[in-house]
Amino acid sequence: MIDPRFYEALGPATVRALAPSGDIGGDAEREVTGVASAERAGPSDLCYFEPKGKSPAPLATAPAACVINPALAHLAPKAGALILTERPRAVFARLVPAVVRPRALGEAQIDPSAKLEEGVSVGVGAVIGANAQIGAGASIGANAVIGPGVAIGRRTRIGARASVAFALIGDDVNILAGAVIGEQGFGVAGDASGPVDVPHLGRVIIQDRVTIGANSCVDRGVFDDTVIGEDTKIDNLCHVAHNCQLGRGVLIAAFAGISGSTVVADGVTMGGRVGIADHRNIGKAATLAGGAAVFQDVPAGEVWSGYPAKPLRKWLREAAWLSRRAAGARDEGK
Structure with a gap:
């Protein structure tokens, strides 16, 4: 499951809307609200499936939509819809930004929703994103960037110009x-x-x-x-x-x-x-x-x-053998 502290859903979007020019099998009007790996995809998720080996097992999950090679479509029998392509991973990568995106830093240097416990030290120019949590006694160095949703424990030190997201x-x-x-x-x-x-x-x-x-x-x-x-x-x-x-x-x-x-x-x-x-x-x-x-x-x-x-020991033996061979070759060349 995608952690909502760090990523926001943009959907729902239908499979037809995600791949308007693609070859779609199954329910093209099925709605997608998230993305996941094929092994963990749920009924509202988009995934891709590129099984390996001569006799791959069928996909056990039932995703909303699965991007898959047409020759392997039978291996995703529980998917609500199939997006058929010779390059599932690449097509999946191009579709993801329409479904979820990373949460971005806001304009405030320290977002009002960030939670800083007692004794937190924040250096000059440091930026702390929305809903970040920083424990007591922690220190954030000058010009460091702490992304949205990040949790930092107590007495932890983040150095100058470090980036944590x-x-x-x-x-x-x-x-x-x-x-x-x-x-x-x-x-x-x-x-x-x-x-x-x-x-x-x-x-x-x-x-x-x-x-x-x-x-x-x-x-x-x-x-x-x-x-x-x-x-x-x-x-x-x-x-x-x-x-x-x-x-x-x-x-x-x-x-x-x-x-x-x-x-x-x-x-x-x-x-x-x-x-x-x-x-x-x-x-x-x-x-x-x-x-x-x-x-x-x-x-x-x-x-x-x-x-x-x-x-x-094997490496040392081989190195010694090679050294002797090289020395012998030099001696023969004299």
Whole structure:
């Protein structure tokens, strides 16, 4: 479900109005008031369905309308209407702005509906949006921007020029200067009209005692939440992409990047410049050495290194073997 604190519905709109020139199956007059993922879509929601695999299961939900490839239309038997297209994700992305939109900042520097508890400090030039909630003893740095509906816990510090939107922030969190929390992540779909940004309609959840370093970015989820667990510490200039789930006590050094929908378990340590591919799982208490490029799941407790990353001992053996081969080749060339 789209969080109404951060997004507002624009409907209702009929399926015919949303896709006037499209190929529509089912009830074209069915009204749509919201958007959701295919797995969670309700009777008033618009979704898209791009099943994978050779024998995909039918869609279990009953959305108001489903954007789907014509060859797969039989996999959405409960949908009120079908919008048929070869590029469901791109068409869905183009339709969403007619159904819901993010809530915008108002003209007031501190919106009258914002709720600030006792002892909140607001720096010069800071902006606080409608219905934001800020806990006792929190501080908002100069020129920081707190978006509509954002909740910030007690004693949390938001640094100068930081931006926080579409987010729920716990107690005793420290977000350093220039950090950007809750912006749209990188998702692009294409059709005959060209590339289009895929809307991100989720949130960011930052639990208690987390630190987010200066100029780091944590993107909101596409539909689900991006979550940063308790006591996690993220260095400067890091990036956590949409839908990532970071556990408790994760330590991330500077310049690390975690691609979308990756799960990082409790107690993981990442050295500087670590890069993790999307949809990976990093096991509990694993260690990723500096510069590691991770394209596979990493089992719990293991130490991985290299490009591409692999278990440390294997990487060291391969590096030693390569060094010997290179030395031998040099000797033969003398």
